[in-house]
Amino acid sequence: MLEVENLVVEYNAKERKRVLDNITFTLSKQKAVIVGPNGSGKSTFLKAILGLVPIKEGRVMVFGNNVKNVKNEVRVSSNLLEVYELVNLSVKDIIFLYADLKRANADEVLTKIKEVEVESILKSKPWRLSTGQQKIFGNVMALSMNSKLALLDEPFEGIDQVRRKKIAQMIQEFDGEIVMVTHEFDVLLKYFKDWPLYFMIEGKLAGGFRVSDIPRIYMNREEKPGYISKINTRYGTLSFTLNEGEVSLTSATNWEGIFEKISGEL
Template sequence: MLDVRGLKVTFAGATTPALRGIDLRLDQAKMVVVGANGSGKTTLIRAVLGLVPPTAGSIAVDGKDVRTIRGAAGLSTNLAEIYRLMSLPVRDLVRLFALLKGGEPAEMEGHLRAFELDPVLGKRLYELSTGQQKLVGDLFAVCFGPRLVLLDEPFDNVDFARRRRLVGLLRALPADILLNTHELELLGSFADWQLGLMFEGQLLGPFSVAELDRLYLTRGDVPEALAVLRTSVGPFSVTRDAGDRPVKSATSLTALVESLA
């Protein structure tokens, strides 16, 4: 269970915060977070992983503060940097992380075969293509019995057939999932998941992916707003069934805000 409260992150030397008071609770749920590049999606995941120190607020995994948490093997991620513990072939990394997570290497090896990625077993991570690296990270994230999975752009550089297979795997996974993406066209595959909208370090939601067709963005702070986005060009309200522009009509939230500004 993930509980994020009032999370703010400002990087050293930065004039604007990367995250501005994120509140998020994930308990027996799967959520897609949609946002443009640079909106703060990856920073949110890195903060939960303990890789970015919060400037303010708190992050708890299963009730334990991430600043002091130890041995919580149930949280996993697809970030490639996490798997650079040692420079070893993928085959050895699979065995190593199975040991560290308390799982069986055969599970990951089976997934690699299913995704026709057996040839990567003898190679080191830096020898893989960008798409292969992404998929290996994705598969590490879903293996060894995770209870909370944090996925950063898991479909980037992944071909269509493997995307479909990965979607099926994620949907069937018995774990809480936080999935970041900037690709709105992928959302149809996750209709029964929660939806978060990330913009300039703010997370709006949770909504439902299924109600995406009913969500609109309206300039200003309107009374019937489901959520209000505070941007550098003024407030924008997320409304249901009526508004200035349907959220789904844009390729990204940034484009949508820019079209209304």
């Protein structure tokens, strides 16, 4: 179980740049997705859960433990490459190292890598891999190793359509909780229609939807009557409605396009 209460993360102590602004989020036996434009704080949110960034205010509880007090919780895993670059080893050696640390079966990871047909990465070091190969390696690690909570940052970045389908199947079959962040609506609608959906803009979180709602969701300037959720931004208040509104989420292929449209109208 993941419990995030009033989470605040700031970069640059002098300027006090707030990257995550009073985030509250709970995940219990679920798989959820967070979408938002680049720079909205999605990746930082995952890093906060992992204990990789300092928490200014609030708390993050994973399986009942505060991440400030417990490091390297073996039941939590991620596809973030920096987690696996801490040691200067080949992909194969990293797999066996983590399997030993987590008392897991390395063969499970090797089988998944074979299923995605990227066995060639095993002899390479992670930083030498292409973006797509790095994502595949990270995804496979996150979805294995006896993990009960997987944190997936843009899991389909740089991956071709055939392998996307295989990765999506692994994500669907994962026996645990998942927080996935992405900006790709087409992938979500194709593979993850029943997942809870959250929006993150300027470090603020809004929810109340499912992925299947995307074709019916509109973003609006200010608070529209009957809005489901809202976020206060530097542009003013943005609200989300169903079935009617100012900018439809399906009017662009991804979140970046939607945000460009709404910010252009503000």
